[in-house]
Amino acid sequence: MKIAVLFSGGKDSVFAAFVCQSMGWEVVLLTVEPAENSTMFHHPNVKWCRKQAEEMGMEFVSVKVKGKTEDDELEAMKKELASLKVDGVAAGAIESEYQKERVDRIAHELGIRSFAPIWRTGETLLDEQVKYLETYLVAVAAEGLGEGMLTRKFDADFVKYLKGLKPSVSPHLEGGEGETFVSGAPFFSHALKVRKWKRRFDGAAGVAEIERLD
Template identity: 35%
Template sequence: MSDENAGAWISLFSGGKDSSWALYQALERGYPVDRLVTVHPDDDSYMYHVPATDLATLAAESVGIPLVDVRPDDLGAATADDSGPQGDAELEPLEAALVELDEELDGGIAGVTAGAVESEYQTSRIEAMCDRLDVDLFAPLWQRDPETLAEEMLDAGFEITVVQVAAYGLDESWLGRTLDREALDDLRDLNEEYGVHVLGEGGEFETLVTDGPHMDRPIELEYEREWDGSRGTLKISDARLG
């Protein structure tokens, strides 16, 4: 689909810390990222970051790279209890969007960035998709030490807000909390006590990057906390660029 040294790069982008770090690392290495692609699942998803994906539009505006949305109606039917077919069905509209971009962009697509850390399920499907499309995959977080990654994000100046929690040990106070070094220390403790992943890789928590060195303006949020006693989400009433 693309020549190895020609074409644009596409960043799979949710606005969360992992995909934002993959994008940032690609930009730091000089990859010509021409589009961000955000998939907006309806509800729980095996493949994609779910909460607050609509805020990716604001994040993309701050980053200064055009965003392509893939909406729930495009995701295809799949049964929630069959992760294999669901993951494959969820990939179909993404792959179709990439095919369209390959035809649209000068030189086609050279590569795709992804923020997977430890999910073999997610990464194997993205790798297979990139193989079918004959494009490179850049996954700079893959199998890296999560604590080191978290430290690197903070050192780079990422401002990270927790927008959803769903794990024992993470209470309502984590909703809206900034993932700073104090929070990272607390996550280390929770990892030892309850097995909470330091980066939330198992879906224990989800995040939004509200500012960073790759962004021109910070995202400012107004919200309320929705908490059911064991898990919760930020209900965002207003979001804007500062």
């Protein structure tokens, strides 16, 4: 079975791709490059997704969205999925019905299957991501996540910090509170090294862009 995994380079899509590969499926990573502030697709550092795919030993394709609306993004994804001739599409949704329903709808329209391999895996998933993935926080947009949090490691201490905030922030960061980038994992042929960052913060939200990655 050939599966396209929607791939942003963050902890959830990386783990979803790993699970799909572990099922014995042929995996192609599909990165949708949206306009900024997308509610559907992660955008910081997607230019490095191809490098991650190389380290994961997986086929990679990307599509740039010309429009700025969610409909434009979904239509671009749909066209690319159709051209790939896959049997199914998988997303790294964990608790977000918003994301899952949209992927399910596109799959239904194309007559292919829809998978959410890490759906509702909760604390078990977090434990495994912290243990096995080397992950950086590359975007923040929530109270308690200031400029100083950009580029910090997504580790057990950070998960504990998020849970301790008032109000608490879901450590899955699935509601847009933050975005991540995975630089290493046991299933990477080599760990990637971030050599240079560029940080931008406007007082309420910020992004850390990777300028050099080896």
